[in-house]
Amino acid sequence: MIDHTHDAAASTWVAGADAHEHFPVQNLPLGIFSPVDSTPRIGTAIGDWCLDLAALASLLPETTRSALAVPLLNALFALPPQERLALRHAIFALLTDASRRGEVEPHLHRAADCALHLPFQIGDYTDFYVGIHHATNIGRLFRPDNPLLPNYKHVPIGYHGRASSVRPSGTPLVRPKGQLKGPNDAAPRFTPSQRLDFELELGAWIAGENDLGASVPIGQAWDRIGGLCLLNDWSARDIQAWEYQPLGPFLAKNFLSSVSPWVITREALAPFHVPQPPRPEGDPAPLDYLTDEADQQCGALAVRLAVTLSTRSMRDAGLPPVTLSQGSATAMYWTLAQMVTHHTSNGCNLAPGDLLGTGTISGTTRGSEGSLMELSRGGTEPVTLPGGESRTFLEDGDELVLSATAEQPGYRAIGFGLCAGVVEPAR
Amino acid sequence: MIDHTHDAAASTWVAGADAHEHFPVQNLPLGIFSPVDSTPRIGTAIGDWCLDLAALASLLPETTRSALAVPLLNALFALPPQERLALRHAIFALLTDASRRGEVEPHLHRAADCALHLPFQIGDYTDFYVGIHHATNIGRLFRPDNPLLPNYKHVPIGYHGRASSVRPSGTPLVRPKGQLKGPNDAAPRFTPSQRLDFELELGAWIAGENDLGASVPIGQAWDRIGGLCLLNDWSARDIQAWEYQPLGPFLAKNFLSSVSPWVITREALAPFHVPQPPRPEGDPAPLDYLTDEADQQCGALAVRLAVTLSTRSMRDAGLPPVTLSQGSATAMYWTLAQMVTHHTSNGCNLAPGDLLGTGTISGTTRGSEGSLMELSRGGTEPVTLPGGESRTFLEDGDELVLSATAEQPGYRAIGFGLCAGVVEPAR
Numbered sequence: 001m002i003d004h005t006h007d008a009a010a011s012t013w014v015a016g017a018d019a020h021e022h023f024p025v026q027n028l029p030l031g032i033f034s035p036v037d038s039t040p041r042i043g044t045a046i047g048d049w050c051l052d053l054a055a056l057a058s059l060l061p062e063t064t065r066s067a068l069a070v071p072l073l074n075a076l077f078a079l080p081p082q083e084r085l086a087l088r089h090a091i092f093a094l095l096t097d098a099s100r101r102g103e104v105e106p107h108l109h110r111a112a113d114c115a116l117h118l119p120f121q122i123g124d125y126t127d128f129y130v131g132i133h134h135a136t137n138i139g140r141l142f143r144p145d146n147p148l149l150p151n152y153k154h155v156p157i158g159y160h161g162r163a164s165s166v167r168p169s170g171t172p173l174v175r176p177k178g179q180l181k182g183p184n185d186a187a188p189r190f191t192p193s194q195r196l197d198f199e200l201e202l203g204a205w206i207a208g209e210n211d212l213g214a215s216v217p218i219g220q221a222w223d224r225i226g227g228l229c230l231l232n233d234w235s236a237r238d239i240q241a242w243e244y245q246p247l248g249p250f251l252a253k254n255f256l257s258s259v260s261p262w263v264i265t266r267e268a269l270a271p272f273h274v275p276q277p278p279r280p281e282g283d284p285a286p287l288d289y290l291t292d293e294a295d296q297q298c299g300a301l302a303v304r305l306a307v308t309l310s311t312r313s314m315r316d317a318g319l320p321p322v323t324l325s326q327g328s329a330t331a332m333y334w335t336l337a338q339m340v341t342h343h344t345s346n347g348c349n350l351a352p353g354d355l356l357g358t359g360t361i362s363g364t365t366r367g368s369e370g371s372l373m374e375l376s377r378g379g380t381e382p383v384t385l386p387g388g389e390s391r392t393f394l395e396d397g398d399e400l401v402l403s404a405t406a407e408q409p410g411y412r413a414i415g416f417g418l419c420a421g422v423v424e425p426a427r
Numbered sequence: 428m429i430d431h432t433h434d435a436a437a438s439t440w441v442a443g444a445d446a447h448e449h450f451p452v453q454n455l456p457l458g459i460f461s462p463v464d465s466t467p468r469i470g471t472a473i474g475d476w477c478l479d480l481a482a483l484a485s486l487l488p489e490t491t492r493s494a495l496a497v498p499l500l501n502a503l504f505a506l507p508p509q510e511r512l513a514l515r516h517a518i519f520a521l522l523t524d525a526s527r528r529g530e531v532e533p534h535l536h537r538a539a540d541c542a543l544h545l546p547f548q549i550g551d552y553t554d555f556y557v558g559i560h561h562a563t564n565i566g567r568l569f570r571p572d573n574p575l576l577p578n579y580k581h582v583p584i585g586y587h588g589r590a591s592s593v594r595p596s597g598t599p600l601v602r603p604k605g606q607l608k609g610p611n612d613a614a615p616r617f618t619p620s621q622r623l624d625f626e627l628e629l630g631a632w633i634a635g636e637n638d639l640g641a642s643v644p645i646g647q648a649w650d651r652i653g654g655l656c657l658l659n660d661w662s663a664r665d666i667q668a669w670e671y672q673p674l675g676p677f678l679a680k681n682f683l684s685s686v687s688p689w690v691i692t693r694e695a696l697a698p699f700h701v702p703q704p705p706r707p708e709g710d711p712a713p714l715d716y717l718t719d720e721a722d723q724q725c726g727a728l729a730v731r732l733a734v735t736l737s738t739r740s741m742r743d744a745g746l747p748p749v750t751l752s753q754g755s756a757t758a759m760y761w762t763l764a765q766m767v768t769h770h771t772s773n774g775c776n777l778a779p780g781d782l783l784g785t786g787t788i789s790g791t792t793r794g795s796e797g798s799l800m801e802l803s804r805g806g807t808e809p810v811t812l813p814g815g816e817s818r819t820f821l822e823d824g825d826e827l828v829l830s831a832t833a834e835q836p837g838y839r840a841i842g843f844g845l846c847a848g849v850v851e852p853a854r
Contacts, residue, residue, distance in 0.1 A: 124591050129674060149672050154615045155606055159674035160587035160681070164551050164776050165639055174640040176773035179582055179714065188581045190716050190772070212592055212683065213601040213854060239773070245576050247556060247586035248675025254587070255773040256639065287606065287617050345617070346603035346666070346682040347854075349591050427640060427774070 017047025022415025444474025449842025
């Protein structure tokens with residue numbers, strides 16, 4: 001799947017796009033946008049512009065045209081992967097051939113003036129827990145000597161999240177109220193969360209469908225990944241601590257989950273596959289149904305991750321956002337293919353537009369933790385910010401931004417766009 | 428809401444319906460059915476017949492007509508409750524007035540010849556855990572002295588389930604495979620579940636919508652219950668035991684959840700509201716956000732529940748199904764209104780067609796347990812069946828049927844129809 005559309009020297013006639021941090025012509029993410037005063041439609045991002053693919057459908061592969069007419073990506077991601085590859089090739093040709101500029105340019109809209117929407121009607125949202133350093137950091141807060149539970153290295157642990165409260169980047173986070181019981185509380189109380197946190201995750205958008213009762217073999221699982229996004233799994237740690245036993249997180253998580261709106265396609269990510277890091281000495285091998293040599297060779301992704309924070313005071317003082325955390329998607333203990341195969345191993349059906357979260361991705365070093373719960377050691381060690389403030393958890397007015405970049409030597413880096421949100425006071 | 432449509436003496440011209448166990452004219456459930464060789468449409472059940480409401484739309488309230496044209500109930504349950512009450516009145520009038528028989532009768536289809544479908548496109552499915560005797564029975568298997576966790580009597584515990592694998596009654600259950608690790612296993616294995624179970628639950632279909640960030644006060648929560656169904660939350664106990672920590676059940680539950688296809692409407696259930704049983708002496712009072720005097724007075728439902736089993740050998744020998752369990756929906760520690768209010772208390776948005784399960788409803792006596800895990804005491808005490816067989820968990824060929832009846836003195840009892848499924852071998 002690495003072809004001419006990944007040529008680092010490829011250039012587009014769209015002004016400024018070749019130098020764009022996120023969206024050079026080698027990226028061509030898919031999403032849903034609205035131009036000013038107009039209706040949502042399928043588009044791609046090129047530099048600082050949104051290109052209306054619905055309006056250009058007659059220039060694009062016939063097999064994709066009916067799907068391009070709907071302002072959601074579900075139908076497009078119900079098609080086989082080769083149809084989306086053909087679409088990528090066609091868009092790439094239009095944007096790199098200066099002779100097509102006259103036909104295409106009228107359908108470019110300045111991104112700053114466009115609204116970006118959820119790319120899919122989400123059927124189901126599942127959140128995994130494959131960030132082993134996150135699982136270790138969180139586990140250590142509860143069980144210092146034995147942070148990982150016995151199933152962790154055998155089972156790609158996951159659970160169901162709430163699809164209805166997934167929203168695109170920019171949606172404000174209203175501080176949730178909930179039932180909680182602090183260590184000094186004699187009884188639980190209903191109050192705004194005081195331990196509001198982010199979680200840095202990648203999201204995978206499912207393509208294709210398996211029937212209920214049919215599982216997806218590991219060797220075919222990558223075909224079911226339509227593309228990726230950033231995912232902020234906002235969490236209320238105090239609500240979570242009180243509610244989560246025995247059935248897992250519920251209201252601590254389902255008040256909002258934010259995604260970056262552009263789908264970084266499987267096709268765009270082809271050059272960025274890298275070997276899955278070997279398991280540490282002594283770790284068990286995955287069971288057969290989760291084992292595939294090709295997946296071990298190229299099932300991980302060279303994606304750098306970062307989180308920035310700016311408080312209201314910092315913005316008022318003209319201070320730039322501060323980087324809270326920097327990490328890498330290679331810190332996942334299980335691959336995306338293993339997540340898909342495990343999820344369907346009991347016959348569970350996955351459909352186009354389902355969202356799989358990786359779980360929080362943390363590294364092993366200070367400053368690579370993907371949540372404030374970890375950065376502040378369970379709220380005991382405040383993080384110092386420019387301007388003299390500090391944080392253990394999020395305060396009203398804080399703006400959090402996740403970003404990601406896929407990078408490999410010899411290839412043009414591509415960005416994921418941003419996943420941002422500002423904390424608003426409880427209602 | 429108790430009006431002439433609940434008159435026990437009301438009679439319909441539809442042959443046999445007045446004596447029907449489930450669907451007399453006082454019930455009028457809503458659902459989606461297909462006549463032989465035809466397409467799905469909205470209907471009601473009357474005796475042994477399905478009435479095509481889409482075809483009769485011109486005789487029904489104008490406010491419901493566009494919703495009746497779609498073969499899903501989502502649009503109808505997006506309307507305010509009074510619109511569905513008006514629809515009930517109109518259907519009742521057509522079926523009780525013999526002078527309308529000529530217009531209506533051509534749109535009756537023999538139920539035995541119809542296919543019944545999922546009534547809604549389900550956005551999200553949430554399963555609660557409000558059957559306190561079930562929670563106690565299961566907890567006792569793990570913690571004999573302290574079966575209920577500290578949060579149970581404060582928090583209506585719930586978690587997210589899988590919407591894509593909810594299916595109507597009659598869908599076969601393919602025995603799931605999964606990762607499990609028995610007490611005598613040195614390492615986990617991937618194998619068909621050997622501890623396959625049912626769970627007897629009620630399901631509540633959500634009506635109306637709250638915006639993300641807006642909660643539903645307890646006094647308004649019952650307006651958000653569109654109607655009820657039976658729900659069998661099939662469970663693989665061996666997969667569950669190995670996977671569920673720390674994030675809750677996942678593949679142990681999401682291979683199939685079966686619902687009875689007719690929606691027993693909020694309007695039909697009006698006569699069957701009863702006081703919520705008082706909490707045992709010493710139990711904490713619910714927090715204010717979950718407290719409402721009217722809900723305490725009439726937030727429970729007088730609904731009898733039953734589960735029958737027939738094995739392949741029993742059917743081959745001509746033996747009738749055996750009743751495994753009989754119970755009552757009044758064994759719920761939290762009301763449906765408390766479930767809705769708690770779910771939205773953090774601003775989580777619920778939409779028409781969302782499904783809330785109650786969790787397994789068990790009673791306090793032997794023979795009232797809503798799962799085989801409880802009936803067989805964790806698999807240690809096999810249940811004896813007619814014909815000499817016994818069961819700890821479900822075997823291939825077993826057919827399980829859930830049923831429910833709403834009953835109150837002075838009112839015509841109404842049934843929920845059945846929720847049935849046969850276990851098929853693993854693939």
